[in-house]
Amino acid sequence: MPYPEEAEGFQVDGPENFTEFHKRHFKLKPFGDYDVDVKIEACGICGSDVHTISGGWGAQNFPLCVGHEIIGRAIRVGPKVTLIKEGERVGVGAQSYSCGKCKQCLNDNETYCPVEQMDTYGSKWADSGIVSQGGYSSHVRTHEHWVFPIPDALETNAVAPMLCAGLTAFSPLVRNGAGPGKKVGIVGLGGIGHFGIMFAKALGAETWAISRSRAKEADALKLGADGYIATAEEGWEKPHLCSFDLIINCANSSKGFDLARYLSMMDVHGRWISVGLPEEEGQVIKAQNLISNGVLIGASHLGSRREMLQMLQLAADKGLKGWVEEIPIGEEGLKDAIQRMKKGDVRYRFTLTGYEKVFG
Template identity: 65%
Template sequence: MPYPETFEGFAIPSAADLLTPSQFKPKPFGDHDIDIKIVACGVCGSDVHNATGGWGNEHWPLVPGHEIIGHVVRVGDKVTNAKVGQRVGVGAQIFACLDKEKCNACATDNETYCPHLLDTYGSVYPDSGTLAHGGYSSHIRAHEHWVFPIPESLQTELAAPMLCAGLTAYSPLVRNGAGPGKKIGIVGLGGIGHFGVLFGKALGAETWAISRSDKKKEDALVLGADGYLATQTPGWNDEHKMTFDMILSTASSNDGFDIAPYLSLLKVHGRYIAVGLPEGEGWKISPFSLISNGCLIGSSHLGSRNETLEMLQLAADKEIKSWVETIPVSEEGVGKALTRVHNNDVRYRFTLVDYDKQFE
């Protein structure tokens, strides 16, 4: 049975299995729901962590993909945020309680921290018991709060990766004061990190890229970075101690990671915000690495609906161009993209395209 009864997509039957073409049932259609026919989807590092079971995903089969762009094909009776035919996006969050009386996260534009939040795929809707499926598929059904109109001037394949990677960089930059007169460092130049540089600059901050070797220096400067630090260089941090207002770490591996020299870069009460979620154990932090500048360590999860809309508008206004490699959404294409993301072999994001060739 085709849409609207069933959606088609690529599913991973269980941890570390291969992707298989499959059909699945969406959740029951609600008054605030929107059905979207997908035209593109970014490939996120978390798709790999989830597909391999590295983050302990419990619900299978898994249809990954949470950087989704498509066209609205159906809206519920109460929908006000989108119209049929409109180009819209869906990111990595698909639900929160939105109860402004009972939930202090949802009452304060912090629905991304709601205790009832659901990830776009691999989570189960508590009311219907339906498994949520992502964008390696023909359609997605989403509550309108997590459906975002895409500004006309943004190209589909460049806008898709903003919906998870872009927002994961944008929200902590804004919330931690990146702007004119501030100096910020972006650790790790991958999917999220390259957005850190692009958005840091767009927000007006002096933006430095921090990476292990000099390999990505040229890219960082082309992206707009004002400076570059290679941590393999002995004494790399000496001259830069206590000069940064904020560091956004997007590092996706803990191997041999010593946080102390990074913290030494911060001014008094400067902030180190980590958004990378490497598998395995976290870092060790000695109180001695915090005391010389009284720095603060924190993290950040995605962003709010309002931040998503602001980010997309900023990208349109400043003509921000994500660095994207497109790849067809086929069994071969998806498999190749996941393998290359796993091997960090992408500059700096894949967007799956050609949906009309794969799905009816």
């Protein structure tokens, strides 16, 4: 099989027409000694994909092929690659490079590298000027550190969304002590949130789903939640005052969000960690809102390679899988999926399939 010089994928030309996808060829970055070429078999549709192509996060490098919840086959590995074997089933997530040498990179904080970070799509390589293109395509070319072997027990289509949504939920859980004896809340039952519930429970924490209505209660319990809080109900926070050790805020929007009520549920020095990046202007925070229980507010960005491998192994050991709806990749399937994502009409993730048919 000849190695690819180019990939073929579905690009969007800008926010004006962000549901119009165009099948095109585009150049891959020059193949490096540590690179792995991945022939893609499936890709989740992440909320980031929608924020990016719709312009909600600001200007981007268009035309752009998004997608960063990639599962595929390693068809070529560079001469210095040691972490991945040719032929292995692998995943690629939302980040595809960091400097690898700084204090953060050497400390499992490579997703916070202040020197250089490349997103799987939309980032420009400094040397070649090529803009990285994501997984709504035939191939990605990625440094081995950002390519992850997938345990055999995990199904391709169900594991794909773990590569971004799953890790985004998993990293702040383990970094902030989710485990036995801890009470953990997950706000927002979407792609990230449904993994949050699953993983918090798998890690041994008392796990609560926090959503607006009761519409997703049955799902939450099936995902492993021990309890459910519906914030549309009067006095919802009262039974939980000063009791949560950790809440992961996966909400995709901060509109109408009464943060002080959520924070009143935190135990002293509890942690409120946001993983969503709402498009709105942010929230006003006064020290007065934080002082009554000394709560800490933070945010979390993806997770390290070490955490990715740990999460995949946990999922394999406990038989965890994403709840996905499969959609065949193509102009129509993408348009439909993105429109439904915009409305929040998915439980809880789309996975694009049928790559072989479209890309050969």
